[in-house]
Amino acid sequence: MSAVEISCVVTAGRDAHALRRSVESVVAQTMRATEAVVVLGLTVAGPPGTGPADSGPGSGERAAAAGFADAESAAEDVRAVADELAALDPARVRVVTSGAETPTTAVLRNHGLDQARGRYVTVLGEGERLQRDACRNLWEAAERSGAELVAGRWTPRAGRRVKEQPPARIVESELYARSRTVDDLADAPELVVADALVTGFCVSTALLDRAGLRYAEDLDRAEILFGAELAAAARRIALVPNLVVSGRAAHDPAGALEGQLAAHVRVAELPLLRNDPGLREARDRAFLTDQLVPLARQFPKLDADGRARAAALVAALPAARTDPGLRVGLPPVERVCLQLLADGDADGVLAAGYALGRPDTVASALAERDGRVYWRAELPDDPGERAAFDVTELGHQYRPFAGTPLMNHLIHCGQEGEKLVLEGRLPAPLQPLAPDASLTATLEFLVRGSDGRRAFRAPVDEVWREGDAVRWRASVEIGALLRVGGTRDRVCDPHLALHTPVGTTSGPLFLERDRVEAAGSYRARPRRGPLFGDTWKPYVTVKHHLALQLEARRRPGRIAAAALHYLTHFRPARKLKRLVKGVRRRFDRLSARSVKARVYNRLLIRLPVRKGSVVFESHMGKCYGDSPRAMYEELRAQGRRKVRCAWSYASSTDGFPTDVRLVRRLSWRYLWTLARAQFWVDNQGFPLDLRKPPRTTYLQTWHGSAYKRMGFAESRIKAQNASERDKLSAALARFDHFLVRSEHDVTTLARDYRQPAESLVRCGYPRNDRLVRARATDETQGRFPRPALATALGIPDHRKVVLYAPTFRGMPKKGRAVQLPLDVRRFAQRFGDEYVLLVRAHYLESAVLPVCPPGTVIDVSGYHDVSELLCLADALITDYSSIMFDYVLLDRPMIFFAPDLDAYVAARGSYFDLRAEAPGPVVETQDELLRAMDELKPSDTAHRADRARFAQKFGGFESGQAARTAVDVLFAGRTRR
Secondary structure, eight states: OOSOSEEEEEEOOSOHHHHHHHHHHHHTOSSSSEEEEEEEOSSSSOSTTTSGGGGSSSOOHHHHHTOHHHHHHHHHHHHHHHHHHHHHOTTTEEEEEOOOSSOOHHHHHHHHHHHOOSSEEEEEOTTOEEOTTHHHHHHHHHHHHTOSEEEEEEOSSSSSSSOOSSOHHHHHTTTTSSOEEESSGGGOTHHHHSOOOSSSEEEEHHHHHHHTOOOOTTOTTHHHHHHHHHHHHOSOEEEEEEEEEEOOOOOOTTTTHHHHHHHHHHHHTSHHHHTOHHHHHHHHHHHIIIIIHHHHHHGGGSOHHHHHHHHHHHHTOGGGGOOGGGGTTSOHHHHHHHHHHHHTOHHHHHHHHHHHTSTTOBOSOOEEETTEEESOSOOOSSHHHHHHTBOGGGOGGGSOSTTOOBOEEEEEEEEETTEEEEEEEEEOOSSOOOTTOOOEEEEEEEETTTTTSSEEEEEOSEEEEETTEEEEEEEEEHHHHOOOOSSSOOEEEEEEEEEETTEEEEEEEEOOGGGGGGGOOEEOOOTTOGGGOOEEEEEEOTTSBEEEEEEOOSHHHHHHHHHHHHHHHSHHHHHHHHHHHHHHHHHHHTTSHHHHHHHHHHTGGGSOOEEEEEEEESTTTTOSOHHHHHHHHHHHHHTOTTOEEEEEESSOOTTSOTTSEEEETTSHHHHHHHHHEEEEEESSOSOTTSOOOTTOEEEEOOSOOOSBOOGGGSHHHHTSOHHHHHHHHHHHTTOSEEEESSHHHIIIIIHHTTOOGGGEEESOOGGGHHHHHHHHHHHHHOSOSOOHHHHHHTOOTTSEEEEEOOOOOOOOOTTOOBOOSSOHHHHHHHHTTTEEEEEOOOTTOOBOOOOOSTTTEEEOTTOSOHHHHHHHOSEEEESSOTHHHHHGGGTOOEEEEOTTHHHHHHHHOBSSOHHHHOSSOEEOSHHHHHHHHHTHHHHHHHTHHHHHHHHHHHOTTOOSOHHHHHHHHHTTOOOOO
């Protein structure tokens, strides 16, 4: 290894601390053959517009705004830090100075590339930090693969839980999911399609010299073009899954917009993209989604001049008026934003950008033409541009006016004496209102923190129709109206409630940030006196809505606030706070699961068993249903008076019987109840770290036969260490009885969960007794009358019912719902006149359904007992969910929609070939599914024998008496231990 293998070029801006962080991250590399080349300008910093910081992100605007004197002081600090770092480690830190008169970031970086001595070079922006093993990982990948360019992951700040800065499409396509080499950019088009190589890479100096590559000094965002040129010039590229750089300044779509747009144009002109139409099209599409859509989201944050300038810049860009086909497949409001940007309509983009962050909000006066709904009434003649305004799929035509959120745009917000004068504009609803319809409105000032329970109301002076909008005007004496206490109730959020003959809708008031100063300030009269506040000051929230905050601006209030601050922050108070926090932490530890488990396993488990007590739990307490419910209802039907039952619930008691004892899962009461129970009954597993008392009988009903490999046959379990597998073995050994419904369960579930033969109860699942009885009723009396559930859901008798129940595919990201494989809207449009589609997501997942015509799609995910839904359904659409083993007992049509079947089997494994065994058609695309629905009746007849065979193979023990048998086994008094 030579003296210097990797040179890290670090350009100095105006932030000395950022420079220190970057250089120290280079010095701390585990690979010693690295150097930091710190590049300074002649003055390092200067008046705004002269320093390198003006041309890149994260450039220390505070020093520039402070004026020339502060800039000179910042320059001295930066040079002092650079000299200090070089003195501490002269062998690994070199300081070089560029002689350029205008030392932009690109100029400094090029000077650093010229001064680099390593075989490879990497470049760090201001504040960016290398991970400790970054250089070693990059160098080893280059040496191992012979690549001229090596790239890895990067984030906007340090930490494992932050989102990565590369555009979303890079993350979704797993560009850096594994180590690999790329000899053809067609295998990794994201490298030039999206701005993936702005940082987090190293490049060989041989490639730089051979191709003559340097940063374009006439571009503000030169790193965008430089990264694309590197990818196009490199003969071989290595990609590593490691995190390389953290701390990069977060991308601001509205900042340095002109430079960013110019950089995109230059990238699109590269020979590589000019000669490859597919790559050029992908680059244009990425530019729209990764740059222009985020820009539209930022419009509510910009002032009027900034919005006008941004819209004009984008409209003048040829890439903005790309083929309308590039926008196909984008969400409707994103298409609208892109078209409005191309038109240079700043006001239109403002409204659309507001709606982007608030799904279901109507921000423009919608219009209906030929059965389609458009964003506005004035439509272009060009079919492609007209299609951009088509928002039919948002479903506003099906929404009632009442409750529909409208963008309430304040066009005037000012002060007249002690009154706040507001004037707003709302888009007219799509549902027509009579010209003489009575319109009234109320201003509601909601006290923040009260969840809307506390509000001060004032009438709106005027409400009138004006073209395709509703206008209103109100004048409110703030001090007299907002009589808050003044302690915690210090912020009020104004809302407008618009009352019409067809309903009421309410929402916050949108106000541009640069117009809030005109709102003035108002004398406040809190009930507890002026010491708690004397002024109401309007401001704009982070969500761009008007709010009013109680402040202390006069002398008595300022003195009281200062005294309160002193009393809560001087040394004894700080010590008292730390003491209280310490006591609270110790108290909170008593509720930690590890503490509860130790107390339970060491103490509570020794308590005497209460005879006749039973604890029921279904799906870890998430519902009152499945086989535990069937057994509980069987117990009640038998009238066993000495049996005391308790049900576990996870978070909400909705849906549980009101006359049963409920215990919150993992609470102290829950642990006490488990420790003293004579019987445990559940369908999935009580907490794994809780031992079963020696005199307790545990009956495991389980929750479905297995298609995917389970237990010790799972690859995930096989990969665990011995101690983890031992924990699972101990948890499974708690079962005294294990219900099975076929020999398939015996040779799969029971075997792979290592259940002894004497523990198996061959009776079927209690939850399926209802299905067996329903089939017998169908054969003797027919399908009508339907269960009472049909009336509760509002399903008419002339419409058939299809249940869609996909299986669990993995936990969604926090706060996000899963994307259902089935296109629910398309299904409703095609079959809505004949079928009602019931959608039931897996109990571990959540799904948000699109708005569809009323009565065509119903979300039943929150319904506790799936057996009732199965009895109601005339047909089932599923994938490889275990629900297929239940529904087949009804002998009704089934369709298996599994677009990812092969990938699922490859990842999880399976016990049989679904395509060969399925008692119905197996389809993989939406079109195939729709054709299968068209042919449902002949398919039903063709697969009747297959259903009988499938039911016998996977449900041979189902006789309709499982609940009674399981109850008899439970109270027989036999246990294995």
